Amino acid sequence: MTEHSIDLGAAASEEANIATVEKLFSALRDKDLDTAESSLSDYVVYQNVGLPTIRGSKRAMKLFAGMQRPSMGFDFKIHRTAADGETVLNERTDVIAVGPVRLQFWVCGVFEVRDGRITLWRDYFDFFDMTKALVRGLLGAVVPALRPTL
Incomplete structure (x- = not known):
């Protein structure tokens, strides 16, 4: 291969890894826990940096199941996704809704897919961005015109 040639097999693998991550997020949005769980290894390590680490798909799914109430979303x-082999990076905006309160905040995710x-x-x-999201979410619950949208 030349310096500028593309390894089509590696590119296809990276695209498949990106699709796995996107499938997980779509399943969580759609409250499809079976599909979400099928995206995770039994031994997944789930970390929100600064918070306790969750180990194993069963524990992770227990957390997500708690968010499946009708009042939650x-x-x-x-915004951006990049892959390098088994590693997928994404920059995104996440939204957690609890009744009329909508928290919208920036997240950068790192995923290993095998x-x-x-x-x-x-x-x-x-955490400061999360605090701003909470304040804006609470204000948006009272004044709908202030409610954040994607």
Whole structure:
């Protein structure tokens, strides 16, 4: 291969890894826990940096199951995605809705995908940004015109 040639097999693998990550997020948005769980390795490590680490798909799914109440919702918008082999990076906006309160905040995610399943999910976010999201979400619950939208 030349310096500028593309390894089509590696590119296809990276695209498949990106698709696995996107499938997980779509399933969580759609409250499809079976599909979400099928995206995770049994031994997944799920980290929200600064918060306790969750180990194993069963524990991660227990957390997500708690967010499946009718009054709760999750949405996301991926702004950028990059892949290098088994590693997928994305920059996104996540939305967590609890009744009329909508928290919308920036997240950068790192994923390791092996054999079509996520083995590592590490999210980085800013606690100050989360605090602003909470204030804006609470204000938006009272004044709908202030409610954030994707």
